[in-house]
Amino acid sequence: MSAYESRVNVALARILEKAGFRERAERSGRDKRRLDVILLHNGFRIALEGSYEALDAEQDARQRLESQLCDLAVAVWYDRQLFPEEATESEIEKAWKSPP
Numbered sequence: 001m002s003a004y005e006s007r008v009n010v011a012l013a014r015i016l017e018k019a020g021f022r023e024r025a026e027r028s029g030r031d032k033r034r035l036d037v038i039l040l041h042n043g044f045r046i047a048l049e050g051s052y053e054a055l056d057a058e059q060d061a062r063q064r065l066e067s068q069l070c071d072l073a074v075a076v077w078y079d080r081q082l083f084p085e086e087a088t089e090s091e092i093e094k095a096w097k098s099p100p
Helices: 003-018 054-066 089-097
Strands: 022-025 037-041 044-051 072-077
Touching: 003 037, 003 044, 003 089, 044 054, 054 072
Parallel strands: 044 072
Antiparallel strands: 022 037, 037 044
16 A cells, blocks of 8 residues: 555545544555454444555455455545545545545
């Protein structure tokens, strides 16, 4: 996971927290077993695996399920135009709240 994907993950986690989910976003991609965003909801562990490459997000979501790190995994594709690399976390959060 790149540093800019991490910023998008953190912004997504903040928005989900404000919506009432218990969440945690990982800021480091060194451990391939770490989840990008984990939601804890009604006893379920829901992994959100985000990437600027749709196939990477899908593969990561499958691996999390196969590794039994979560009960449900969702692949999230990040649009480079909506979430450019140079965007700050606050700019990314604003983009999550009001997509085009």
